[in-house]
Amino acid sequence: MRVLVLGADGYIGFPLVMHLLNQGHEVYGIDSFLRRQLVRLRGSISAIPIPSMTIRQHYIKKKFGNYHFRMMDITDHSGRLDMVFREFKPESIVNLAQIPSAPYSMIDVDHANEVFINNIKGLMNLIWLIREYVPNSPITTLGTMGEYEQPNMPIPEGFFKVSYRKKSDVMEFPKLGGSFYHVSKTATSKILRYACRTWDIMGTDIMQGVVYGTTTEEMGNPPKSELRTRFDFDDVFGTMINRACACAIIGHPLIPYGTGMQTRAYIALRDSIRCLAISVENPPDESNSIHCYRVINQFDESYSCNDIANRVQKIAKDLGILSDIKHISNPRVEKEVHYYNPEHEKLYKLGWKPTKTLNEEMKIMLEDLSQFKERINHYRHKILPKVKWR
DSSP, X not given: OEEEEESTTSTTHHHHHHHHHHTTOEEEEEEOOHHHHHHHHTTOOOSSOXXXXXXXXXXXXXXXXXXXXXXXXXXXXXSHHHHHHHHHOOSEEEEOOSOOOHHHHTSOHHHHHHHHIIIIIHHHHHHHHHHHHOTXXXXXXXXXXXXXXXXXXXXXXXXXXXXETTEEEEEEOOOOOSSHHHHHHHHXXXXXXXXXXXXXXXXXXXXXXXXXXXXXXXXXTXXXXXXXXXXXXXXXXXXXXXXXXXXXXXXXXXXXXTTSOOEEEEEEHHHHHHHHHHHHHSOOOTTTSBTTEEXXXXXXXXXXXXXXXXXXXXXXXXXXXXXXXXXXXXXXXXXXXXXXXXXXXXXXXXXXXXXSOXXXXXXXXXXXXXXXXXXXXXXGXXXXXXXXXX
């Protein structure tokens, strides 16, 4: 299958490209290298050194065969992206070309606008090109479990039955969002659903949990440096588990926000890319979607921030690394103690199973990151949160 991957240089996008190639697909990657630029502008760095795309592409071709890549900003509607659709004729599209950071979207109005323009305009350009050139090719786009926020009821996978004044209907579950980034994603969800309903485009909206991990099978064992993906640990682009593991390595306190009782859904990087590949290989149809629009809650398990911190501390201790846990004031506006029970059955029905436990993956992460202790320690001043919601 010919698969077009937008955001092919990213934390998830780069290992997804290798996984799809390894599965026998022909892949065309596009990226503007925005993530590299934004992290650099924030004065931070990837904990794991990553080479240029020129070097990456050379080693990908050497290990997996031919790989097409083009540097491009998909929000630029100048015709270059049209040319890719005309020439490559993708049979499936995966859109990961987003600014995936809640703190980044809350810095100020300029950063919030940048997130909205990037995430929404990029998807709009894609769906119009799909309509024009490849109307029968499905698109998988990456949302976030954060779109749902923290409702006081179970969270279905996209739709649920609602009754009101003796009438009932199947409706999309409300998505409120916990930051301007999350609100931008609720907008892209609405856009994709509308395109599916109006133009009969086939779309899968992935509500993904927090992704963590340093490696996947395609990177090799031990991972080959040219095939490794980035790993952010700063206050803006680092996720809870990734940041906690980096903290443990350099002796920085693990820092749950507020009470640490906030619960999130989590999934390992190696499992995330397998889930995305399953979506590519199993497009939505009338049996598993509404108007060919499908929502998948993509995660393995849910944990509180305290649970994550305690697990990291224990596994680090087993490896001879001592770390402290220090609660700090929560910079976000959110419920700290809340009900959280999201459903996630669709992937299991499609044959997905997690490959490693959370503890097993944490151990691998800590062992990997120990090689880059000095590099992480040099940027330890970027760990504490500086962006406040209010």
